[in-house]
Amino acid sequence: MPVQFDQHRLATFVSWVISPVVVAPAAYLAVILLGLRADPERFSYLTILFSASTFAPMALIYGLKKTGRVSDYNISFREQRFLPLLVLVVVNAIGYEFMQQMHAPRLLSGILLFNAVNTVLILLVTLQWKISIHLFTYTSSVALLFLQFGPGALWALPAVPLLMWSRMVLKAHNFMQTLVGALIGFAVMYVELRWWTGL
Incomplete structure (x- = not known):
């Protein structure tokens, strides 16, 4: 008897694996542990980023x-x-203020500053429409990695259609809500952090 493909279960798995509370911390981990290996305060920075991006939201x-x-x-x-x-x-x-007090690299303080700014943007959009936070967070994380590590980070972009599919299968969003979330997430974070850091 052939095994029946359960697309709903797969979509649920994808949505949890590529969720904001997983993706953002993974990006921060890469930026700090790989990009700031010589900084003695790197674990303090990581604690602040994890607190704001994972522990508090969860x-x-x-x-x-x-x-x-x-x-x-x-x-x-x-x-x-x-x-x-x-x-x-x-x-x-609050995380941004902690980073400023620690004189953290501008990239790190910029992450928290623009997380706050972009959440306000999402909040305003949410008053009238439902943008995909999953896609926004994923592509903004890719933009962060692209700024830190260069074009090699773009290997993560092929996961975007998969995540879009999963959110639509779960009826959490329609096509335009996922597409707009993906496009704006990457563009906004890239422009903001590039301007903030002068990269």
Whole structure:
């Protein structure tokens, strides 16, 4: 008897593996451990970035799910995204201040500064439309790696169609919401960090 392909299960797996709380920390890990190996403060920087990009969002979403403020961990409903996005703006702004106090490399402080700025952008879009945060985060992370390591980082872009497919199969987004998230995520982060760092 042939094994039936379960595209919903595969799409769910892809969405979790290439989720914002996985992708962003992986990019930060590469930037700091590979790009800043000689910096004695690199683990302090990593702690701040992980706190803002992983620990705080996971704790926030878990708490909101437990209290019934959001229906699922991916916050599928546009109307439920305002509060968590607002909190993430504050968390990233605080992280930026910590980086400034530590005199961290401008690339690192820029990550948190523009995470806050871009979350405001997503928040404003969310008032009227539902952009894909999965795609926005993934391609902005690729833009960060591209700035740090050069064209070799672009090998990660072929995963974009796969992630778009997974979000559409799960009915979390339509085609335009994933495409716009992908395009804006890369373009905005690339332009912002290039301007901020002078690269």
